[in-house]
Amino acid sequence: MLIVQKYGGSSLQSADHIKNVAKKVQHTVEQGHQVVVVVSAMGDNTDALLELAEKLATMPSARELDQLLSTGETQSSALMAMTLEHLGIPAKSFSGRQAGIITSYDYGKARIEQVDPKELRNALAVGITPVVAGFQGVTRSGDVATLGRGGSDLTAIAIANALGADRCEIYSDVAGVYTADPRIIPSASPLGMLSYDEMLELASQGAQVLQTQAVEFAKGQQVPIYARSTFSDEPGTVIAEGESIEKPPVTAVALNRHIAKLGLLGVPDAPGVAALIFGELAKHGINVELIIQAVSHNQLNDIAFTIEEQDVKRAEPIVKSCLQQLGGHSLVIDTHVAKVSAIGSGMLGRPGVAARVFKALANGNINIQMIGTSEIKISCIIDRSDAERALGLIHEEFNLGKSAEMIED
Amino acid sequence: MLIVQKYGGSSLQSADHIKNVAKKVQHTVEQGHQVVVVVSAMGDNTDALLELAEKLATMPSARELDQLLSTGETQSSALMAMTLEHLGIPAKSFSGRQAGIITSYDYGKARIEQVDPKELRNALAVGITPVVAGFQGVTRSGDVATLGRGGSDLTAIAIANALGADRCEIYSDVAGVYTADPRIIPSASPLGMLSYDEMLELASQGAQVLQTQAVEFAKGQQVPIYARSTFSDEPGTVIAEGESIEKPPVTAVALNRHIAKLGLLGVPDAPGVAALIFGELAKHGINVELIIQAVSHNQLNDIAFTIEEQDVKRAEPIVKSCLQQLGGHSLVIDTHVAKVSAIGSGMLGRPGVAARVFKALANGNINIQMIGTSEIKISCIIDRSDAERALGLIHEEFNLGKSAEMIED
Incomplete structure (x- = not known):
């Protein structure tokens, strides 16, 4: 070979x-x-x-x-x-x-x-x-x-x-x-x-x-x-x-503590607003992951998104300048968040997996701030102090741990 | 520029x-x-x-x-x-x-x-x-x-x-x-x-x-x-x-303490002997500097030469094998030697410079073991314990030191 x-x-x-x-x-x-x-x-x-x-x-x-x-x-x-x-x-x-x-x-x-x-x-x-x-x-x-x-x-x-x-x-x-x-x-x-x-x-x-x-x-x-x-x-x-023969819905869980949540409050609910903000960030090579847009209220809107924590310093002036151009109210930067994710190609076409993730966190009294999904992944933004506990709860929910016999072994 | x-x-x-x-x-x-x-x-x-x-x-x-x-x-x-x-x-x-x-x-x-x-x-x-x-x-x-x-x-x-x-x-x-x-x-x-x-x-x-x-x-x-x-x-x-206008006979002196003297005693006084020894050393990239051949005695001869001290380990087996081929008596390796040199293009065509070097060393009771010269250089192999003193004596002989006024300055 x-x-x-x-x-x-x-x-x-x-x-x-x-x-x-x-x-x-x-x-x-x-x-x-x-x-x-x-x-x-x-x-x-x-x-x-x-x-x-x-x-x-x-x-x-x-x-x-x-x-x-x-x-x-x-x-x-x-x-x-x-x-x-x-x-x-x-x-x-x-x-x-x-x-x-x-x-x-x-x-x-x-x-x-x-x-x-x-x-x-x-x-x-x-x-x-x-x-x-x-x-x-x-x-x-x-x-x-x-x-x-x-x-x-x-x-x-x-x-x-x-x-x-x-x-x-x-x-x-x-x-x-x-x-x-x-x-x-x-x-x-x-x-x-x-x-x-x-x-x-x-x-x-x-x-x-x-x-x-x-x-x-x-x-x-x-x-x-x-x-x-x-x-x-x-x-x-x-x-x-x-070939995934009878794969479990979730294969592994992952944690990223190095993210930050940015919120732009009170920006106009008009076409081109998201394009401006995320276009400017992309131009500076800043990767945006989860994005949430609140339901419009009095023609004003809130937009929140996550970026890598190390990019916050560079992102701040860019976002501030966007906020000014748009006449928005304020900018909130939260670096006390973390992202837990459940990953598995077995969740393809199998409903109810996301619900099990949310339930596991709810049972642990952990509040979900943002949710992102792909076909084989569910991510939740939560408070950073809950991060390890949340990871353990999801890991347990899908029985990913070593079985008792394996540990005995 | x-x-x-x-x-x-x-x-x-x-x-x-x-x-x-x-x-x-x-x-x-x-x-x-x-x-x-x-x-x-x-x-x-x-x-x-x-x-x-x-x-x-x-x-x-x-x-x-x-x-x-x-x-x-x-x-x-x-x-x-x-x-x-x-x-x-x-x-x-x-x-x-x-x-x-x-x-x-x-x-x-x-x-x-x-x-x-x-x-x-x-x-x-x-x-x-x-x-x-x-x-x-x-x-x-x-x-x-x-x-x-x-x-x-x-x-x-x-x-x-x-x-x-x-x-x-x-x-x-x-x-x-x-x-x-x-x-x-x-x-x-x-x-x-x-x-x-x-x-x-x-x-x-x-x-x-x-x-x-x-x-x-x-x-x-x-x-x-x-x-x-x-x-x-x-x-x-x-x-x-x-252009050297009125150059002094000696411009500078130098000292090399990292040399060794090798002596092959009782080798035949026949053509090809030196060629064998120094050919073998050259083949192995070992640089030989001063060479002295004693006056022949009963068709036997002694050959001594200097090399860099760091080459001794590699040279020893080569020289021993030569000695065996030649049926010589013995090999002497002396690493307690040093080389002092007086250098100056002003000594070109000016006789008596070498004599002044030898006299300076003799006055200091320093024995000269080997001598080597080029057109603008005189080198002497001496005991390593005399090295610094010999350098000082030659330096002084040719008035190379700062003048009293310069030192006062």
Whole structure:
């Protein structure tokens, strides 16, 4: 088999960690497989570089930040290649450029536009294990661009696709995807299998296991992803376009505490109002998720929506200026909210799932402020102080926890 | 003027150091000059990476070491570019590859084969200050190669030459070239002017101010070098093909404590013996400097020579095998030696300079074990415990110290 294995920063945080990962790669190679390794930067290397940059410039140029941050992954790839060679496995490091990864010009959050895997193929053909620096590529003008946090997942999946690999294994410090974050819900159980769409909803709802763009890419190219732990031999979770035979209505729950709710009160109930507000936010790259418009009252209206908490600073002046243009009454910003979501492709065409979510929260005396749904997801905005409890109630409602026997085991 | 400014690692060891250097560049730009900045890695960054590599592999591959170590200079260049931009100076970082530096395939000690300064010229043309990562380039197959320790000097001078710069300024933590190492000889005085040949002899005799290859390169292309301190406004030393009007016989003295003396005793006095020994050493890249052959005695001979102390481990088995082939008596390895040298183009055609060196050492009761000379240099191998004292005696013999008035000043 041709296998792409990606190892995250927590799996590479010290010399001993690197040696451990190299032995895992050696083991796979010695089983007769061809392996392409993709690595992140060591531990908190990226944060240390960011901190240094912030000491030097209040607004560091995005191009220079990418040139700087990309060095972390380049270091990891060289260190991993020399460790493999030390173990007797011929290996060679590749920067994103050397691996043929061409990206868009959006420094800091570039998209992979093309992968030319010629050099990787040449290495594999002569028995060399390529070790690719994740998270990076080059623009068509030869400047280094990074793919955004978690972008090494995308590197791995894009390479797996370009090489026609049999599978892409994503190693991190968690043993796959769980029915809920195990740090919050101790009874959360690992999922053996997920569809791309379920994984996409989970990733976008705040589950940190896999990068959203990476899952989208894998879905498009139908690359099966194996999400596993570096530190155990558990099978982990397979993400693929599997047939859902008798799926439960909800597969997993997710929590995002890093959102904010914005409310524009007393704006005119006229055409073009929403277009103005959300057009301006989109123009500045601010992602809006749930939107609620109250029922019109005296030709005035209230509009509320959620954004990522980190975008509040940038969004505030934009929304204020809209409010002024529209002659609205006031702006309310609430950062004490959280979003809980229930996800499952089994809810397709099965009515009553949303009602069970709402009932579970009501029984816990938790007030729902906003509701958003997709075909396979139900999200509720609630008070942040209720967040963990709400997650547990929904997890329990759909019996996602380990069964008593499993825990005994 | 078009000026290339190179800043060494000790000038860039912290955020504050980087800011200080950025201000110096800003000052030069604001005087109306065009500047190309060349930077080394921050402080002891390179040593930290080497240490990590040694934990992972006993003999790290040279290609991977270069891929790893080059990241230090890439980081510096990005950090410097963003700091300049923060000061309002448009700037852009360039890796060796982006600066068009093509090297030989000798990883770890590559030579610059070609510089294509097109991208640097494009940047300068639109008022952007390029910041080039020193010490690195790429081979014709696109692999990163480093130029060896101190290689950033070479980067700066090669770029100055390719751009037809008016001068190349090399900034470090010393204010130019001195008549002797001021840490050993406190009365050592800075030299205002040196010829390329004098600088070459000084550099190869252990003076750490400028990299030998860089000086060779500058000599070939006649680029004037200004060696200065980052931390003072002293004029420093100019290295150029100046006319030597009434030069003193000795310009400066140098000391190298990192050498070893090897002696092969009782080898046959026959043709081909020296060729065998020094041919084998050369084949393994070990540089031999002084060679002494004793007067033949009973058709047997003794051969002694010096090498860098760091090469002893590699040289020992090679020399032992030669000794065995030749049926010689024994091998003596002496690492308690040092080399003092007096350098000056003023000694050309002026007899008696060597005699003054020998007399100065004799007066100090210092035994000379070996002697080596070039047209502008006299070197003596002596006991290492006499090294500093010998340097002082020669320095004094030729009145190189600051005059009493100067010290009073």
